[in-house]
Amino acid sequence: MTQYRKGGMAVAALAAWMLAAGAQAAGPKAEVMHWWTSSSESAAVRKFADAYRAAGGVWVDTAIAGADQAKAVAINRIVGGNPPTAAQFNTTKQFRDLIDQGSLNNVDDVALRDKWDQLLPGPMLDVIKVKGHYYALPVNIHMSTWIWYSKAAFKKAGITKEPATPDELFAALDKLKAAGLIGLAHGGQAWQENILFQAMLANVGGKELYLQVLRDRNPKALNSEAFKQVLVAFKRLQSYVDAGSPNRNWNDATAMLISGKAGVQIMGDWAKGEFSAARQSAGKDFGCIAGLGPQVPYLIQGDAFVFPKTANADAVKAQKLLATTLMAPAAQLEFSKLKGSLPVRSDIDVSTMDACAQAGMAAMKDKSRQVGMIEVYITPDQNGALQDVLTAFWNTRMPVEKAQKSIAAALLQD
Template sequence: MNKTLTAATFAALISGQAHAGNVEVLHYWTSGGEAAALAILQKMMKDEGHSWTDFAVAGGGGETAMTVLKSRAISGNPPSASMIAGPEIAQWGDLGVLAKLDEVATSEGWDALLPKAVADIHKYQGSYVAAPVNVHRINWMWMNKSILDQVNGGQVPQSWDEFFAFMDKAKQAGFIAFAHGGQDWQDATVFEQVALGVGGDDWYRQAFVELDKQALSSDTMTQAFATFKKLKSYMDPGMPGRDWNLTTAMVIDGKAAVQIMGDWAKGEFAAAGKQPGKDYVCATVPGTQNAFNFNVDAFMMFAQKSKEAQAAQQDLSRLLVSKEFQEEFNLKKGSIPVRPDVSLARYDSCAKQSMSDFQASAKSGSLVPSFAHAMAMEPAVSGAVYDVVTNFFNDNDMTADAATSRLVSAIELAQ
């Protein structure tokens, strides 16, 4: 036996153990496709010598997870990392509880890699405090190809008139025309895409990013509410409270024709062994063909006391933005990489279209952040919008005019 090699190996093992740490990660990725994507990160951390404590909080929109996070943080016991999105990062920064990631960001060249609009969201007072992992496109609709072929000759509806004509045909053929899960964040997701499709990206930005009162109280908003309400007649009685991934399964299984949902839905199709163009069709929501409504998933880091925990957290941050993780993770998650140097050779046609549209929208100025997914508004304001949208959707007697008036009032009170 080579004693020198043995001693060196032993020393290396001791060194690795000395720096091995644990990360406790709070997230709400609990569906099949999401869990498969997250498993990649867990394995990579294990390969680095660190342990992982999974802190999963079910609820596709993340509201429950954020409530749990606030409780943990107030008690002085936050996790190492938590999923987060958008303006809420700055609110946590104001509390002075976040860890700075500048050392990792500088060594990995994040500023050169990440689009400025994405990088700035994940900084607090000039320092990175969160690691972005992907770009999700929200304005997608997912159609069962067999149903589309059977009732609509394979033609993808381009306008709302064409869409509702497709809904009528699917309903008459005995299918659930529109697959939806009646939860407030799903209501907001669909309403957001209807609003973008009805009003266009400039009006959407005025209304839901700038919170311009004229745009919020406009006839366009009333038309968006009316179009949104019209979808309800094409839904099934089991809609209330249904999780989004169970709703996606209805399209996968050929029970429903179409679902409007962000591209994380594609992860469910992939997990079921389905292929775009063969089993399902991805297409932009009517009227949104030239816009890109997005959110970015990220992991925000909380300050840690021990050197081992800090080292593990820094490694986690590095891995999240690494080219290897970005490629493998987004293949399973359904999203596209946040860094532009990742090869899309292994990605499907939906992802390639998404990346092409993302880059085109970035150049044309038609990128719009998702208010339904925490990218456009402060939490108090988006919560007020959620309430108005879901109350309107569930109240058969409320008119679109009344919903518009309530939206304006709710946003004014929340600001």
């Protein structure tokens, strides 16, 4: 055996030892499955990955475009016995079946140690805490019915005052249309029409009717004249969209405000990330309205990670490290700055965030305004049936009376 060959074997042995030592030294590895794939979302999730790595963990990123597709893949892998360490869902009833089937680990010790009951809003706790156990890590707060507007478009249309009531909003849309602009930038997709419906229910109907319709599914409220007027307002919005609306993505609709081609978009605060990516500033280039009146409910939802059932000690350790590091104040703040959301913790100083985030946090301080968005109160099946009616009503000449009866039937199903 030559000296060179001996030397090569020694180097190989040393390399193998170093790899083994590195594997032992590396912290818990977490495969994190999510659907954050837009430019602003990708930048935001990197903040979480950096925080996890800084805590000693190994982050394995599994990004799948489209929320429905990502959730379907996660569920298939959980059922198939090859789950990721953590999988993204929304803070709704989406993962309740997984809880009921015993497919998720809880993170009770982390939640109790870090006092989640004191830090998190009630509508979120109601979803993640089931029979006294914490089954998901909420990582942010999204409000789905923000009203965004282009300052340039408003100036061109001669709109000098920010709308403060539903009537003023429709007056502004009329002025935008008269000025040759697109009044409402909208993507004709079922979930986006669902958002417009929620916005009208909250802003035209108010908190009491909103809860009676969605949380209580009260037949009297569903068949009331007040609810009929909500549907009339919802349908009226359709007269302000452009012919290119069907199947448009939400971020392409936001781009219409960024370019000044359209005046208003009703969309969740994730849209703010698109404004930021285009280097536009809140209050200067665009405006944001949390509600058309000080008592309009602030409809909250958010993103969360669930932790699939596993008995693997390293995987459990990784799940608990994720629950700890992603809830940490610094990670919460840096993530939300890029995502367009609010930190889920109530004790975080948001003075370094933009004007819209500060307005949202101010609204959250009034707990009477904290109301869950639609999927917090109804099942995925009920929501799907509702969306089918809304989309048909939006796209056809369906009479409002028929739409009202069909919505009642959809929400009153078991």
